[in-house]
Amino acid sequence: MPELRKDPILGRWIIISKERGKRPTDFIIDKIPSKGGFCPLCSGNEKTTPAEVLRYSDRSHTANAPGWSLRVVPNKYPALVIEGGLDKEGEGLYDKMNGIGAHEVIIESPRHGDSFVYLPLARMKQVFFAFRDRLIDLAHDPRFRYVMIFKNQGKAAGASLEHSHSQLVALPILPRMIVSELQGSLTYYKYKERCIFCDIIRQERRDAVRVVCENDMFIVIAPFAPRSPFEMWVLPRQHSADYITMSDHQFEMLTQIFSECLRRLDKCVPNVPYNFVLHTAPLRSKPLEHFHWHFEIAPKLTQIAGFEWGSGFYINPTPPEDAAKYLREVTI
């Protein structure tokens, strides 16, 4: 059973995934994902993954067999496990709890060579649908308070498999980053009675220097204080705290803008490794006036070294005004 442990000074939680436990000699730095070898995410190899929890069928409705366009399966090496109770326990001045949660892999295409950036829009839209379907399903488990959805693209961004996929982790506690965003935006709301994200969108549209692209429903900006060069945020233009409330038209518009900004990024910095994460309301929230769901996309172009790690300060060599200009002006 993995364990959740809290740093007593900072209140920061970490996951000790003992199942993945390694001896010192097991650490191989710069391990490269095998090319051309066996891929458990490819069509035809369905039996080598845990049984699917979601399937969008293409040609066949037989579970765990070919004929799908998208599958979601539990991670074979999960950071958290689904079975068990949420036992909380003290250990002297320390706090810990059972590592209960879900860890799933969203397989974005049956084909090994497909790249998320260049998926046809109808196919990419299925990925965003799958995020919603899993959020709705996992919200039924009262042990979970948050589902963190993210993508690691490229080895430098932490991907251990080449085949295009994203991941989700359902957590029994709110992640610190979400707590901070909820608190920060609530403080602003109490003072101004406005959503800070809505105010940011208004100011960015007026200034027009950090806007990368927009459509009817969504805007992509280079944030004012980005942690990494070419960081982008994708926000719904209308206030909304919860990703799962989107209409079909909104899903279409999200797909269009997401595809566009990733293609712009790929044209500026070809094959750049990147991460994206979805920040949405905690599971089973009532509608929140102060919080605004969004995606954060971070290309992996700088290294997190001692300074960033020890201070929480980031050094970024590229002003977002420059990044937005490059991204806007590149031909796609």
Place this chain on the structure above:
Amino acid sequence: MPELRKDPILGRWIIISKERGKRPTDFIIDKIPSKGGFCPLCSGNEKTTPAEVLRYSDRSHTANAPGWSLRVVPNKYPALVIEGGLDKEGEGLYDKMNGIGAHEVIIESPRHGDSFVYLPLARMKQVFFAFRDRLIDLAHDPRFRYVMIFKNQGKAAGASLEHSHSQLVALPILPRMIVSELQGSLTYYKYKERCIFCDIIRQERRDAVRVVCENDMFIVIAPFAPRSPFEMWVLPRQHSADYITMSDHQFEMLTQIFSECLRRLDKCVPNVPYNFVLHTAPLRSKPLEHFHWHFEIAPKLTQIAGFEWGSGFYINPTPPEDAAKYLREVTI
């Protein structure tokens, strides 16, 4: 002039170091520091660095010439600059200020091949002395509120030069990590009237499962909730909030224990890249009852990917109890 910018939601500051500005095509991922080429940190090449701000002489007292055992020089490509005023400014709902600060390099040896881990104790002690001397000197500049001292060892930990060195960044604001530690430990102090770090040391010495090594004055533990495998904290056993108050005997004991725990780490995971950071009281603090200075040492064995980046949660495959056992039992 670099710029400090604050994320309006999280209050997180970042440094935009425009001087280092890059065009998209300038990003070369996996750039490897040159081996065997020219090294500006080697003895004989003193003229290629900015003029030294501290020198411990070995054979000659001539500034910026050979004959030294340790030099501190301003970083040639500083993230922050020393000249100018602390102009604070709003930009709509955003906040920014001039990127005033100091960025210095502590050159730990005149010889290119020397490794910090295996420096003779008298030489390593000079490095810890230099940290103190720079802290005392930079505290005279009223614009600075904190000096972050850190080391990046190895390419994977962010080192861009092979020659053994550490760095410091003097900042006009308190880094978020230090603010969080100060707040977290103050909350505990208000409740218990005891320093939380002192309580941790008591509990760890009693439990004796996460202690790596100790001497008269210092203890090294694998923290209860470590972010990375084999993370270690080095703490003075007696309460002290400020690094600069150490006696000569304490410097000797710190050097002994620091050298020992790094050698243990190097025997467990040979040539592991790592970062260390010093967490000490803000400049010009009165003595703090609730805060306890310490070093945090983090081997770079796991990757910070989308999940950690988006959630602030860390996944660690190695329980600290196992890490401490390996570190204790290895032959050095």
